[in-house]
Amino acid sequence: MKFSEEEIQNWKCETCGEGLVMRKVEFSYMKGSFHAELPACPKCGLVLITEELAMGKMAEAEKALEDK
Amino acid sequence: MNEAVAKPWSTESLCPVCLKRISAERVIDGQEVWLVKSCPEHGETRTVLWRGEPDLPGWQRPKIPSQPPVCFTEPQFGCPYDCGLCSNHGQHSCSALFEITSRCNMNCPVCFADSGSSAESDPSLDTIETWLKSVRRACGDHIVIQLSGGEPTVREDLPDIIRMVRAEGFGFVQVNTNGLRLSGDPAYAGQLQEAGLTSVFLQFDGTTDEVYRRLRGRTLLDEKVQAIENCMQSRLGVVLVPTLVPGLNQDDIGNILRFGMERAPGVRGVHFQPVSYFGRYPSAPDNTQRLTLPEIIRAIEQQTEELMKVEDFAPPGCEHSHCSFHGNFVVLDNGKVMPLSSQNATCCNKPSPAAEGAMKSTRFLTHQWAAPEIEMPPASKAGKEKCCDCSEPPSLDDFLNRIKTHTFAVSGMAFQDVWNVDLERTRNCCIHVVAPDGRLVPFCLYNLTSADGHPLYRGKSHADIAP
Ligand code: SF4
Ligand code: SF4
Ligand SMILES: [Zn+2]
Numbered sequence: 001m002k003f004s005e006e007e008i009q010n011w012k013c014e015t016c017g018e019g020l021v022m023r024k025v026e027f028s029y030m031k032g033s034f035h036a037e038l039p040a041c042p043k044c045g046l047v048l049i050t051e052e053l054a055m056g057k058m059a060e061a062e063k064a065l066e067d068k
Numbered sequence: 069m070n071e072a073v074a075k076p077w078s079t080e081s082l083c084p085v086c087l088k089r090i091s092a093e094r095v096i097d098g099q100e101v102w103l104v105k106s107c108p109e110h111g112e113t114r115t116v117l118w119r120g121e122p123d124l125p126g127w128q129r130p131k132i133p134s135q136p137p138v139c140f141t142e143p144q145f146g147c148p149y150d151c152g153l154c155s156n157h158g159q160h161s162c163s164a165l166f167e168i169t170s171r172c173n174m175n176c177p178v179c180f181a182d183s184g185s186s187a188e189s190d191p192s193l194d195t196i197e198t199w200l201k202s203v204r205r206a207c208g209d210h211i212v213i214q215l216s217g218g219e220p221t222v223r224e225d226l227p228d229i230i231r232m233v234r235a236e237g238f239g240f241v242q243v244n245t246n247g248l249r250l251s252g253d254p255a256y257a258g259q260l261q262e263a264g265l266t267s268v269f270l271q272f273d274g275t276t277d278e279v280y281r282r283l284r285g286r287t288l289l290d291e292k293v294q295a296i297e298n299c300m301q302s303r304l305g306v307v308l309v310p311t312l313v314p315g316l317n318q319d320d321i322g323n324i325l326r327f328g329m330e331r332a333p334g335v336r337g338v339h340f341q342p343v344s345y346f347g348r349y350p351s352a353p354d355n356t357q358r359l360t361l362p363e364i365i366r367a368i369e370q371q372t373e374e375l376m377k378v379e380d381f382a383p384p385g386c387e388h389s390h391c392s393f394h395g396n397f398v399v400l401d402n403g404k405v406m407p408l409s410s411q412n413a414t415c416c417n418k419p420s421p422a423a424e425g426a427m428k429s430t431r432f433l434t435h436q437w438a439a440p441e442i443e444m445p446p447a448s449k450a451g452k453e454k455c456c457d458c459s460e461p462p463s464l465d466d467f468l469n470r471i472k473t474h475t476f477a478v479s480g481m482a483f484q485d486v487w488n489v490d491l492e493r494t495r496n497c498c499i500h501v502v503a504p505d506g507r508l509v510p511f512c513l514y515n516l517t518s519a520d521g522h523p524l525y526r527g528k529s530h531a532d533i534a535p
Pocket of ligand 1: 147154155158495
């Protein structure tokens with residue numbers, strides 16, 4: 001991800017009002033599971049998936065995991 | 069099993085004795101599916117087609133037949149006597165196989181190549197050029213060209229032939245070989261690569277010399293390993309091709325896969341071929357001498373300790389569903405693999421045009437079976453205990469890097485012989501042998517022989533083929 005710790009600190013979790021921190025998050029996607037450092041709320045654990053990630057790397061992974 | 073599908077499905081086959089076309093039924097009997105057929109003159113035969121899960125009724129990928137864009141013959145005697153391809157055929161070509169010699173540098177008990185004949189009997193370069201031109205006209209230049217034999221490396225002019233294939237515009241050319249010459253001459257792989265070779269289909273029956281002694285009559289493992297190394301040095305993609313014989317090497321399936329993955333990305337995948345029976349057989353080969361596709365798929369799961377699972381494999385999008393299986397994986401840094409394809413692709417079960425499947429399949433194979441386009445990182449440690457956190461999933465970034473190089477294709481094709489041949493399958497076949505006169509003949513039909521060893525196609529002209 002291209003955001004600095006400071007930058008994401010300024011983003012607040014909508015429910016908790018906490019500043020987000022970078023966290024190692026595990027997620028399953030299609031037939032694979034991955035981990036990535038993503039901004040998350042330290043209190044409720046909610047993960048922010050930016051449009052950049054969704055459109056970029058995750059779309060790339062999706063294409064790779066597709067059947068021929 | 070669901071009663072509704074436990075009905076026989078009708079198709080057509082051939083009498084093993086007289087090679088006449090006869091009706092046949094695929095009969096479900098418990099966990100097994102049998103091809104049952106009866107010739108009015110020569111009686112009934114029953115041959116096992118499928119044993120166990122994944123069930124045959126669910127193993128479908130329906131296609132709408134696509135007539136070949138150019139047909140070299142017209143229907144005259146009826147299928148399978150009009151190849152071809154004739155206008156009744158249901159699929160385009162995805163691979164064309166050229167037999168460039170019938171000579172061989174080995175003497176395997178399981179093979180019928182003629183190791184005794186001389187170089188003069190090989191097709192000339194002019195003849196091969198004519199074949200190439202007609203194949204390009206009929207199929208386009210996007211297909212897989214496979215140079216086969218005999219053993220193609222016995223021809224001193226193999227590099228010239230490869231250059232000719234490339235000069236005709238074909239992007240992908242593969243040599244089907246036992247690897248002896250590639251192992252013995254370190255410079256040879258480089259010469260073939262420079263000539264334009266993309267990929268090597270390497271006979272690789274097992275990971276012990278015992279397997280080779282029993283199947284090929286001599287020890288061969290060292291030669292195979294050396295051949296693979298030489299190919300990797302020269303950036304030729306290697307596909308391991310085991311012939312699986314019941315009781316002989318079916319327990320080595322997991323080892324073969326691990327052996328291949330340890331050499332990824334140089335080794336691009338494994339293509340299993342259960343044994344089929346050509347030549348002279350006084351009585352039908354015993355059904356215990358047959359290994360069916362689902363048995364191989366289950367063996368893969370068992371013998372890789374579920375590194376690869378049954379559900380990771382799917383029926384083909386190109387050829388008939390009963391012909392093959394495939395699963396694609398990415399070999400991760402920690403020795404695990406991640407499946408890239410799944411049966412989900414078949415769940416909507418909407419028939420799509422066969423030609424679309426053929427196009428997708430050639431695009432996939434010409435990419436997957438060639439060496440990766442970017443610089444190869446050192447071989448991975450698949451199947452080896454290496455790290456302490458093996459259960460940990462890869463990072464998204466690692467995965468995206470890995471996918472560019474370390475994809476690994478596992479597939480299997482059940483070639484047919486006169487006992488189990490299903491004309492619905494051969495009519496929709498995408499792998500075609502170029503006959504000496506340039507006609508294209510589905511691989512299984514080209515090699516098919518009657519029980520007493522008479523060929524249906526090999527060595528015959530169209531007019532001679534009518535039953
Ligand atoms: S297998 Fe195909 S090409 Fe051959 S006769 Fe049948 S339909 Fe025609
Ligand atoms: S070669 Fe035989 S097994 Fe393979 S696709 Fe053709 S008919 Fe099916
Ligand atoms: Zn008969």
